[in-house]
Amino acid sequence: MLQVTETTERSTSTPATVDSFKDEFLRQLRYEQGVELGTASRDDLFQALARTVRNYMVDNWLTTVETQKAAGSKVVAYLSAEYLMGPQLDNALLSTGLTDVADTALSSLGLSLDDIRATEVEPGLGNGGLGRLAACFIDSLATKNIPAIGYGIRYEYGIFRQTFVDGRQVEQPDSWLSNGTPWEIPHTDQAVEVAFGGHTEQAIDQTGRSVTRWVPGETVLAVPYNYMVPGYGTANVNTLRLWSAKATNAFNLHIFNSGDYESAVRAQTVAENISKVLYPEDSTPQGKELRLKQQYFFVAASIKDFLRTLPEGFDLKKLPERIVFQLNDTHPVIGVPELMRILVDERGLAWEDAWDITRRSFNYTCHTLLPEALEVWSVDLLGRLLPRHLEIIYRINEQFLAGIRATYPGDELRVRRMSIIQEQPERAVRMAFLATVGSTKVNGVAALHSDLLRDKVLDDFSAYWPDKFTNVTNGITPRRFVQLSNPSLANLIDDTIGTGWLNDLERLKELEPYAEDASFRKAFREVKQANKDRFVSLLAQRDGIELSSDALFDVMVKRLHEYKRQMLKLLHVVTIYDRVLKGEIKAADLTPRVVVFGAKAAPGYKMAKEIIFLINSVAKVVNNAPELEGRLRVAFPANYNVTLAEKLIPAADLSEQISLAGKEASGTGNMKFALNGALTIGTLDGANVEIHELVGGENFFLFGMTEPEVQSLSDAGYHPTSFYEGNASLRGAIDLISSGIFSGGDRTAFEFVISDLLYKDRFMVLADYQTYIEAQERVEVAYADQESWSRKAILNVARTGFFTSDRSIQDYLDRIWHAPAFPVTK
Structure with a gap:
């Protein structure tokens, strides 16, 4: 297990009382923040409170690490480029059982816990679902008492802060560390060196064996910052270890004294760029190189970090019994040749033994079906940045292809298809192939996704x-996404079926009979209405967006990508407006509806950014259209993040999960919405398939083509203009966008988007349009009967306990990791 040195903070394992908590808070305020209560700023108060809560976890954390290390327990090392943790204060309070104590203690000092918690800045160390999933998984690993450590990067600037200027997305730096964070504990004494560049050379070792030596061109320091990951209902506190890049020789005094001040700190600047920003824009050669540097940086540091904790004389052939490295997508896959390099070049193992150890130590989770999302790195870049690793990859590939040729003699086409090295359009390393060859197990993240991964x-x-391929359907932690984000619903569940369900979410099935109880349905609706009121109030304060809570909340929040089809949702909005303008329907007959979008587009993704501009342009007109009488409104709050999600998801009535079938790996937003009582309108894609099966077709608004139908239409030749020409409503909506009504009369403003829809439409928005509109009409009818709608919503909650990340982790343990639980005694 990792090393953790004693923290300089005073830790405490004594049970907290209101008085002891208050004393510790005031001590932190005076001795750590250096202020008195009367002069403390809101950030002072937050920092002091967070450190107070953190100190109540430290003893259990140190005990967990040392106990697991002494026992030599098998460790799950989760390698992920993203961890979208969300605010930490409430989760720490929940896990330590200190929420009520803290609230009372602060109240006695004339302070408000609600006011202080609002000060917290969440670390945006993820782009979306991948990072949020990683955060859920490390929560469940701790809760299930599994020895585990999450490894990643401490990005100085996380996912960009999104703003809108004239309706267009503008990216601003996410300076989440500007005031520091009380949750991290740096361990500069445990920094490790990571090398890049240079060349390789042949040498003879002390035993007379010919070996390859990597002579790097540069080195940087990887400095670890530890975050405690407390389990719920257990004394176990695991670790998230994030690496920050520093220069090995940060400052050249001689150059500085010569007057060349910039050159004097150039090494520091170059090194720190590695952990500067999450996913640097990679449309330039420099951007690509920085991304690859990031990936190798954190993986190399993490592997070295674990290996140095092994006892002296440890038999490396037993390494797979002590560690399992889980590759969260392709970002950490360079770890496969890195472990081979260490075992062969540094530890002197024979290639065959090293390969057996490596293959049994790694497992790979694939999170995509899109070919462009399966990472490749050019041979030129890899050879320049990691020359020894490229040599190792070549040898792995040579050995692998020899086996393919032996199994399929004469089938050179298959050999070319399966080669880790692609030849066209440029010679490059296929990282998903390397991960598959170098792992014991490969898993998809939903039943349909795993089938398509295996079959296509x-x-x-x-x-x-x-036998290498398996499935582990994703899940979410109910601690954050029910208990913390929706306390009113959690209290209602407690009052109805008792406590204990947060660690056994299948117990939500006990709610099923209450779907037929009119008083319970009424209480359930009151919870939903209160959550709507809360969100409306927040949006007015946060963004100046005024909404009515007496409406159907129709929500689509996820990364802005064409395959997720935000355009299909927008076409529905425009269709309603077009029909009202034409007199086909009366505004008075519309169900009041608030459509909420939340999404960020990657900075270099032109189409996604144009779609954002179109959504904001439509919203501006629709929200002020007298013809609609205020019965249709569109809200697109900027900078959607976990903090906002925790308020929006409990308020949603309708969850939009409308990706083209066969394109979404799983989704986790679909699970969060269903568990909070929103009904899903969606295709049979990703985990929607399992949600539909579990909640029942009558409680799910299904539309669209199935994956085989999508494939059939594609094979036959998809012509989007035929759908446009053959559907008057669709034609009306697209023509309205093209008319200039949403762009001040400029008929060319949205030509980029409309032209793509009509002549490419890669994700078949137009093909699924009609069935989507019909499904939305069924939504209107269903929502008019609030008793029936409430029954459906309750059954969604009751039947989706399967989607807890605790179950996902158990599936990983049973099917892949085989790491036993190791509870730590308080």
Whole structure:
């Protein structure tokens, strides 16, 4: 297990009382923040409160680490480029059981816990679902008492802060560390060196063996920052270890004294760029190189970090019994050749032994079905940045292809398809292939996704290794996404079926009979209405957006990407407006509806940014259209993040999960909405398939083509203009956008988007339009009967306990990791 040195903070394992908590808070305020209560700023108060709560976790954390290390327990090392943790204060209070104590203690000092918690700045160390999933998984690993450590990067600037200027997305730095964060504990004494560049050379070692030596061109320091990850209902506190890049020689005094001040700190600047920002824009060669540097940086540091904790004389052939490295998508895959390099070049193992150890130590989770999302790195870049690793990859590939040729003699087409090295359009390393070859197990993240991964994306590999592929459907932590984000619903569940369900979410099935109880349905609606009121109030304060809570809340929040089809949702909005303008329907007959979008587009993704501009342009007109009488409104709050999600998800009535079938790996937003009582309108894609099966078709608004139908239409030749020409409503909506009504009369403003829809439409928005509109009409009818709607919503909550990340982690343990639980005694 990792090393943790004693923190300089005073830790406490004594049970907290209101008085002891208050004393510790005031001590932190005086001795750590250096202020008195009467002069403390809001940030002073937050920092002091967070450190107070943190100190109540430290003893259990140190005990967990040392006990697991002494026992030599098998560790799950979760390697992820993203961790979208969200605010930490409430989760720490929940896990330590200190919420009521803290509230009372602060109240006695004339302070408000609500006011202080609002000061917290969440670390935006993830882009969306991948990072949020990683955060859920490390929460569940701790809760299930599994020895585990999450490894990642401490980005100085996380996912950008999104603003809108004239309706267009503008990215601003996310300076989440500007005031420091009380949750991290740096361990500069445990920094490790990470190398780049240089060349390789042949040498003879002390035993007379010919070896390859990597002579790097530069090195940087990886400095670890530890975050405590408390389990719920247990004394176990695991660790998230994030690496920050520093220069090995940060300052050249001689150059500085010569007057060249910039050159004097150049090494520091170059090194720190590695952990400067999450996902640097990679449309330039420099951006690509920085991304690859980031990936190798945190993986190399993490592997070295774990290996140095092994006892002296440890038999490395037993390494897979002590560690399992889980590759969260392709970002950490460079770890496969890195471990080979260490075992062969540094530890002197034979290639065959090292390969056996490496392959049994790694497992790979694939999170995509889109070919462009399967990472490749050019041979030129890899050879320049990591020359020894490229040599190792070549040898792995040579050995692997020899096995393919032996199994399929004469099938050179198969050999080319399966080669880790692609030849066109440029010579490059296919990282998903390397991960598959170098892992014991490969898993998808939903039943449909795993089937498509096995049968289409990696079909040659599954034919060769049928037992290597498995499925683990994603899940979410109910601690954050029910208990913390929706306390009113959690209290209602407690009052109805008792406590204990947060660690056993399948117990939500006990709510099923209450769907037929009119008084329970009424209480359930009151919870939903209160959550709507709360969100409306927040949006007015946060963004100046005025909404009515007496409406159907129709919500689509996720990364802005064409396959997720925000355009389909927008076409529905425009269709309603177009029909009212034409007199086909009366505004008075519309169900009041608030459509909420939340999404960020990658800075270099032109189409996604144009769609954001179109959504904001439509919203501006629709929200002020007298013809609609205020019965249709569109809200697009900027900078959607976990903090906002925790307020929006409990308020949603309708969850938009409308990706083209066969394109979404899983989704986790769909699970969060269903568990909070929103009904889903969606395609049979990703985990929607399992949600639909579990909640029942009568409680799910299904539309659209199935994956085989999508494939059939694609094979036959998809012509989006035929759908446009053959559907008057669709034609009306697109023509209205093209008319200039949403752009002050400029008919060319949205030509980029409309032209793509009519002549490319890669994700078949137009093909699914009609069934989507019909499904939305069913939504209107269903929502008019509030008793029936409430029954459906309650059954969604009751039947989606399967989607807890605790179950996902158990599936990983049973099917892949085989790491036993190791509870720590308080």
